[in-house]
Amino acid sequence: VTKRNPKDYIFGKVIGEGSYSTVYLAKDIHTNREHAIKVCEKQQIIREKKREQVRREKDALNILSNSGSSLFVKLYCTFQDAERLYFVMSYAKNGDLLPYINKVGSFDAACTRFYSGEILRALEHLHDLKIMHRDLKPENILLDHNMHIKVADFGCSKILEQPDAVEKSILNESNPRQRSNSFVGTAQYVSPELLTEKTISPSSDLWALGCIIYQMIAGLPPFRSRSEYMLFKKILNLDYVYPDGFNADAKDLVQKLLVLDPNERLGTKDEQRYTSIRSHPFYKDLDFDTLHVTTPPPIYPYLPGNSEGQELRSQYRVPDHLEPGLDDKQLTRLLGLDGQSSSTTTPAPAPRPRKRSGILHMNDEEKQHQLHQQKCNSKWHSLVEGNLIVKQGLVDKRKGLFARRRMLMLTMGPHLYYADPVTMTLKGEIPWSPQLRVEPKNFRIFFVHTPNRTYYLEDPEGFALEWCKAIEEMRVNTYGVSPTTCA
Structure with a gap:
């Protein structure tokens, strides 16, 4: 078998990095097969005293690759040049867990x-x-x-x-320093x-x-x-x-x-x-x-149940034959309130007056006036990077079985900020894109789907539908009608 070298591969994007190595997606020019190639810098290995670690990895991968199991990355070959070591491995195209x-x-x-x-x-x-x-x-x-x-x-x-x-x-025992932090x-x-x-x-x-x-x-x-x-x-x-x-x-x-x-x-x-x-x-x-x-x-997006409510699932994809948008008729359909069984027994809260998207249609002078008022009167103004707040309210931001109380703020831009209401510090932002979608699950809980993550939010007052309407209105106002596939 001819010894391989770097010129046998077309190196593409970086798919992983370590202290002494970089993993590239690469294509074998002879077979057209995609591989993950781990490139280790010899100087870094010596500097960080990782020679034993590199040897261990090679030995273990060789044993596993010869064992015939599909449950491990396979090592196809290794080679080196003056500066680097190369590990040619199987490529797992869906990334890590x-x-x-x-x-x-x-x-x-x-x-x-x-x-x-x-x-x-x-x-x-x-x-x-x-x-x-x-x-x-x-x-x-x-x-x-x-x-x-x-x-x-x-x-x-x-x-x-x-x-x-x-x-x-x-x-x-004679050299305790050698053991510390190791x-x-x-x-x-x-x-x-x-x-x-x-x-x-x-x-x-x-x-x-x-x-x-x-x-x-x-x-x-x-x-x-x-x-x-x-x-x-x-x-x-x-x-x-x-x-x-x-x-x-x-x-x-x-x-x-x-x-x-x-x-x-x-x-x-x-x-x-x-x-x-x-x-x-x-x-x-x-x-x-x-x-x-x-x-x-x-x-799929999934919110586990607890003592306060049942589990909630989502396979949310907007079907082609349905109308885009999120008006009252669509919300009724999504929540199963059109004569069908609802996914929850949570009673509907009493409706409260709702301002119809006034801020979205203000002229620049009116927006500047509102922004000035916000700067003078809102304790949250310093956290929203000078953007005008359209809607705000306390929500429980859930991740798995854990929940944290947050102040959620929808602003012009658009932005969806969330802050710690006790420490008054900004904790993060839900990223906007044309692909962002809201999905009401009941009167308290709604999901915000983004390409890389689903956010699970619960309005303790039971006005999840108002949040969904406001966010969807902002999305349509910003991006117009967007693709019908939910993230």
Whole structure:
């Protein structure tokens, strides 16, 4: 086989970056096949003392690529020149798992069951080959063209030499500085034993699986803190909570995986495969052995239910035969209030007088007058970058099972700002584009769909429809009639 070199590939866009490497989408000029090529800078590797990490990744990928499993990125070849090392790998065209969790807020039970099931199968194969990943997280779970997983990034991996070894780490007590702040993996998913350096075992990957299942269900990882010190303290104290509405079977599974003693985690006593995890009630009716030929469940916007309301789903696509816009007739149809059953039992609030889009049709002089009044009288003026506020109100901004009270402000521009009403600080902005769509779910809850994310908003006063009308009116006024496909 002829040794490859960079001229055998057409390098395209950057699809990933690390401290010493860049990943490019590239095309093989001989086969026309697309690859992900990881390009490592030799000087950076030496400077950051990452030689061992690069070697580990190459060794693990070689073993996995020869094992025949489709659950991992495949290493096709490696080569080098004077300045760089090149890893030619399979290209997962749908990116990694994290943006999908962020886009929809959280996964429903079916998606969580499927994707965590595929991750479990990958861990079974990995651990059977005596390889520990040690940096399992949503960013390292890639998705191929069929939306099946491919586990990636083996720079932190460890290949166990002895079949049944649970390797004791060698602690250099005479040089404590060498140990400070050194752990393998990513802070939010790292297991307690990797922090205390007591043992190294495949059980660390099962801890990470528990963290990922929690994040799929709740929308955020179980252990969160602004400082790494406090984050590690939470992990070592098992300090995390289950928000209201967390799936009961998933909670039981996560509790059995997030166990401080690595030898007591569910699965660690299994002799063949992780049968105790496979047989957990959360995976009832899931056929693990046919997952690779099963069509993955679609990842749609989804707001999980809690003690205050039922779950809400969306497969929102505007059909071609329906009229564009969001007038009263369309809202009635969307909410199922035209004689059909409504998706909620929430009673309609009493209607309140509504100003008809006056601000949108003001002349410049009138707008300047309103802006002057706002500057003098509104405490929110300094947060909206000098834009005229059209509508404002308190909402609960929900992400998965978590919610935060925010002041939502629709302004000219257009802009949709949200701020912390207690600290009076701007927290973010919902990005506008012609593709933005609002979707009322009931009188309190509405979804704002954007190309990269769905925002879940709840008006505690029950005037979600007014928000939908105001936002849609602004969209039509700004962009006119836009494409009928919702993000």
